[in-house]
Amino acid sequence: MTSPVVTTDYFVLLVALFLIVGVLATKFSTRMGVPALILFILVGMITGSDGLGIIYFDNVKQAQIIGILALVIILFEGGLHTKWSTVKPVAIPSISLATVGVLITSTVVAVAAKVILGVTWFEGFVFGAIVGSTDAAAVFAVLKGQNIRERLAATLEAESGTNDPMAVFLTISFINLISIDAVNYYTLIGSFFWQMIVGLIMGLVIGKLALKAINGINLESSGLYPVFAVSLALLTYSVTALIGASGFLAVYVAAMLIGNSELTYQSSIFKFNEGFAWMMQILMFMLLGLLTFPAQLFTGEVVLKGLMLSVILILIARPAAVFISLIKMGFDFKEKIFLSWAGLRGAVPIVLATFPMIAGLENSQLFFNVVFFVVLTSALIQGSTITTVAAKLNLLGPRKVEPPHSLELVSIGKANAEIVECEADEKMSITGKNLEQITFPKDVLVTAIVRGGELITPSGQTTIAPDDILYILVSRDSKKELKKLLKV
Known part of the structure; x- marks a missing residue:
């Protein structure tokens, strides 16, 4: 008789293997040009009773x-x-x-x-x-x-x-x-x-x-x-x-x-x-x-x-x-x-x-x-x-730009601040200007800029270029005003 513990461990192992195979299948699906869901389904079919017979x-x-x-x-x-x-x-x-x-x-x-x-x-x-x-x-x-x-x-x-x-x-x-x-x-x-x-x-x-x-x-x-x-x-x-x-x-x-x-x-x-x-x-x-x-x-x-x-x-x-x-x-x-x-x-x-x-x-x-x-x-x-x-059909648009989103700095209640990550777009009002020319809301500080994979320590003369990734420290009171400024 199979031990319940062994059965449970076997089930946990299968779930782990399924998830690992699924993650890897997602990576390969991009290279192969095949939707990941197809590979997920095939894994299930292969491991099923009509395949390798691992799971019925x-x-x-x-x-x-x-x-x-x-x-x-x-x-x-x-x-x-x-x-x-x-x-x-x-x-x-x-x-x-x-x-x-x-x-x-x-x-x-x-x-x-x-x-x-x-x-x-x-x-x-x-x-x-x-x-x-x-x-x-x-x-x-x-x-x-x-x-x-x-x-x-x-x-x-x-x-x-x-x-x-x-x-x-x-x-x-x-x-x-x-x-x-x-x-x-x-x-x-x-x-x-x-x-x-x-x-x-x-x-x-x-x-x-x-x-x-x-x-x-x-x-x-x-x-x-x-x-x-x-x-x-x-x-x-x-x-x-x-x-x-x-x-x-x-x-x-x-x-x-x-x-x-x-x-x-x-x-x-x-x-x-x-x-x-x-x-x-x-x-x-x-x-x-x-x-x-x-x-x-x-x-x-x-x-x-x-x-x-x-x-x-x-x-x-x-x-x-x-x-x-x-x-x-x-x-x-x-x-x-x-x-x-x-x-x-x-x-x-x-x-x-x-x-x-x-x-x-x-x-x-x-x-x-x-x-x-x-x-x-x-x-x-x-x-x-x-x-x-x-x-x-000539229906492709410009490369997608990720919208600004927040990276929480510390737990709520301990500080009233967040770090906002924003990818600069050429249509943004801040693009092409240096930091001194931009009228940021109060309690806002650009802490870092990533350009072409390189980290730049910003100064007042640093000019915002398209595709720059900005990390901006902002108080929650000024967050709405900052988002309006960053809006494309």
Whole structure:
């Protein structure tokens, strides 16, 4: 009989190896031009029962719970980094893509699924709803660090952050239509508006309360602030979901509100959540890879039908959704082509594919296998060519400049000061001037400048050049005024 201690140690070892392999896979994915999520999934498939046989995992319910938890963390991290000033101009197009676009995509794919998979109409619509939304985890990961035009990148990020509720609603609704004899259609319509409107309101309300709580509480250790922020994100999702509204939407909205406000220990919270989101992505995609059995996935039937549905999704359904939902919204033909191509599928469709399995639908295993293949195809083909397509369409923007962010100097309550790190941009008012010519707010001191990898000790005659990295000591009372001065 295996000792419980040995079993626990074995599990801890596997988690450690998974994370190490995931981190290394991320590095290699950049060199290979392949999205990291593909490598994460492959690691899970290779170590699973149909691969090396190291781990046997087939618990769909556990996979769904972990997948939802990971998506909450990923959406929260994505929302924190989403700038309202960037998203505001594309809010309407993004919402249109997240609602009308998902509905059109789901409908086109549903018709194709009815014919290709030979299922009923309602089952076809279940499949269409599952793959109807773009995936926040995939989009955030692929676009991070890329110099896609800001307007297009913001549209994709806002769409992927807000279209999950529509996909979840459609999936659950069509499963209910199959499973329940008498369904009230008016109740379904009311449920949709309840999820969207209440989810938005809950995100705003809890986001404001969370912001006040983070800024108002005096914790003994700065390391507790990121943990507190994550706890509030999980609270936002759970409370909203428990009243039948969209927890995903609430989390994304709350994160946007927090990320665009003055936030205590902002840098610590952002960095922690970035690392935590990566960890959850690694574990989630590897777990989903474990849940897949390659012997069932790479059969002639699944590959052929999966390829046919992938082609229809990528070349017909997504373009139709983009061109129709963005009518008269200021996007030209090339931009719509790019938005069509950049509609990545990822973790959300795979997690949603577990819903029919838990509900016990007849073709649920077929759906899961085909959805998984569609996601692999989308991530591999579209994800690895996004920058190339943008370059071909002449839609690349200038190199991204990291916005100013704070590096906390000491624990709150012990000093009322922070160090702000800022990369100078040629559009900034301070660029091209020496420090004596710049009217800084009171209690502000430029302590160091990094130029071309070299450290410069600043003096009054030091001129700020583009791409300089400035480290500025500032009192918290003057922080807002300093940020206005540094604003591009």
